[in-house]
Amino acid sequence: MSEGSQFREHSLEVGRRVYIETYGCQMNLADTELLLGQFRRCGYEPVRDPAMADVILLNTCAIREHAEERVVGRLGDLYRYKARRPDLQLGIVGCMAQHVRDRLLERLPFVDFVVGPDAYRRLPEVLQESGRDPYIDVRLDRSETYADLEPHREAGVRAWVTIMRGCNKFCTFCVVPFVRGRERSVPAGVVLRQVQQLAEQGFREVVYLGQTVNAYHDGEVDFATLLRRTNEVPGLLRIRFTSPHPADMSEATLEAMATCAKVCPQVHLPVQSGSDHVLHRMARGYTVEQYLRLVEKLRNVRSDMALSTDIIVGFPGETEQDFEATLRLLREVKFDQAFMFQYSARSGTKAARWPETVSPEEKLRRLREVIALQEAIAHERNQAWVGKRVEVLVEGPARKKAGWTAGKTPQFKTCVFPAPQPPVPGSVVTVAVREANSHTLFGELAA
């Protein structure tokens, strides 16, 4: 615990610059903020251009093969900076560092360091000390939560706060338990202090993060209690969390969601498949019927609840009937949004030892079909907002429309509207929705 403060005394080499590129999920983005906090304490300045950096880090993802291939390709690009400046340090951190450690150095011998998600605490120090040999630290640490380290965040409206790390579920397709280790929670006192500070700094929304975020338990405080206490933080307007696991969604959490006004009516609830046969082989810990009952309960909590999900197609053993069951589930639930993936075998996982029964062409066909269906459903769900008024938490200028302002509705839908005098980011405005497509609501400021 005292190491964080020791850093300040160690701080040296003023003027060194660090560049970090992030892949993967929100937890990795939050880890990048944590790493930037560490580097700043050691006197580094974060830069947005790798050409300016003394240290280049790729914070990587291992969830699917495609994610790993992208990083390998990108490292090839970044190598040119190192070829020009041999003193530049180029490293890989994050889940892929943990997943393929030795193979990485074989394939990419010019990499200076490979550091896994539980070894960030001393990283900047270690780089300042390291000699010519590549530095490798991929030990997993059952207790590391980085609770005492302060992340470096850009000012904004929404802050991502990691409240638990790791995963105990071992779904048979998933690499996360292997690369991020076992579940552990940040003490509630630390979380709440951080949220208070964020609200004082002007953040209006927090998103609690964890691979099974609703399994949060620090030994005394559970997830439902944490939500209730967060709801009391003055200045904070909105609370979200991602991703909850269907099997961990307790009655207490549903009740906290129903009674806490700041908890938004929006839940990302990954289902993966609509077939019990596949769910069982995935070891997800719920049946289709149990999932549907949970959806019903969530919609009873708030009738305007927005739901999103993750789907995998082409899991080993997935038959045409199984796939059709997934399509049926999508039609029945009508998710607002879904992230859909082809199954990708990950070494070390249980499913990677099973024969792949769905050909690459067939996986692609199923993926296209499920995407087309979901696109139509998302469009339909958004049409239901046309003619209604929504409360938009303003984020800033819209990306695609000059002179328009963008923000999010409580359901986490992007809403854009013309505003000759743009409202300040962090304010909440009422917008009358005039049009919608499958991704965005378009409206105008209501009087």
Ligand code: SAH
């Ligand atoms: N903890 C979350 C999931 C995190 S990973 C949960 O349990 O719900 C994000 C998504 O990536 C998963 O929901 C899954 O749909 C997808 N995914 C994970 N492993 C995969 C694999 N081997 N192949 C394809 N998709 C995968």
Ligand code: SF4
């Ligand atoms: Fe992976 Fe399952 Fe854990 Fe989610 S719950 S991170 S899918 S093992």
Ligand code: F3S
């Ligand atoms: Fe990828 Fe690691 Fe997140 S594997 S999805 S970056 S936890």
